[in-house]
Amino acid sequence: MTLRALALTAILGATLSACASSPPQTPPGGPGRPGGESGGPGAMGGRQLFISPAGEPFRAPVGQPYPVAAWFAGADANHDGALSQSEFVADSLRFFAVVDADHDGVIDGFEVSAYETRIAPEIVGGAAPGLRRGPMGQGPGGGPPGEDGSPRSRRGAGLASNVLQGATLYSLLAEPEPVMSADADFNRRITRDEAAKAAKARFALLDRDKDGLLKLDELPKTPAQRMAEDGKGLGGRGGPPRRR
Structure with a gap:
């Protein structure tokens, strides 16, 4: 064997050895990402998720306060521990401006797609298996708008799914x-x-005692927050509780 052939053989052997010892790459959607093996709703690689009424995602590591607190603190412009309707609407319009990337005052289909794929991709992962509740969408999230003008979601509208x-x-x-x-x-x-009209309708739905103010400890807990507090699988390999 010539000297050149010996050199090529040595290089090839070293390359194959390196490939054999390299760890496999995590595929898209793998552990720690939405839809991954270790993900499950709320896990996301050890992060908690809160989606504000306007649709803005807030994330926090497991063990930290649930990120609804971060949203509330940011929306509470005068830092008095309560959200007025004007503060709530202003916060919603602030996020509207984020999604309205070309700042023309309208969120179009392209901007909706960018929102769903880049800003809050967790919301397009489909239904959470094993999680059930009453008919989805009384006002927001389901059937037709109520008399108070509450918005409804096209994705949930008219569906009998719960x-x-x-x-x-x-x-x-x-x-x-x-x-x-x-x-x-x-x-x-x-x-x-x-x-703005949707924000006012959402505020009215959350203001259950009709005092014109929202306080953090008066807000309902999200299903993900309740599951995390109950220890039902929103961390680690988590995901929703399995049916028995």
Whole structure:
């Protein structure tokens, strides 16, 4: 064997050895990512998730306060420990401006798609298996809008399903897709005015004692938050509780 052939053989052997010892790459959607093996709703590689009424995701490591507190603190502009309707609407319009990437005052289909794939991809992973509740969508999240003008989600509208879908698992209200839920005329375009009206309707639904203020300890807990507090599988390999 020539000297050149010996050199090529040595290089090939070293390459094969390196390939054999390299760890396998984690495929898209693998552990720690939405839809991955170790994910499950709420796990996300050891993170908690909260989706604000306007659709903004807030994440926090497991062991830290549930991120509804981070949303509330940011929306509470005067830091008095309560959200007024004006503060609630202002926070919703702030996030509207984030999704409205071209700042033309309208969220169109392309911007909705960017929201669902880049900002809050967890909400398009389908229904959470094993999680059941009453008919989804009284007002927000399901059937037709109520007399108070509450928005409804196109994804949940008209469905008889009672499975927690989309953002509902991480939200205060049963709206699977909060951004599209503000589309009052169903033209697949959300104007700033529609977003403001949706925010007012959501505030009215959350203001159960009708005192014009929302306090953190008065807000309902999201299904994900309740499951985490009950220790029912939102960490580690987690996911929703299995049926027995």
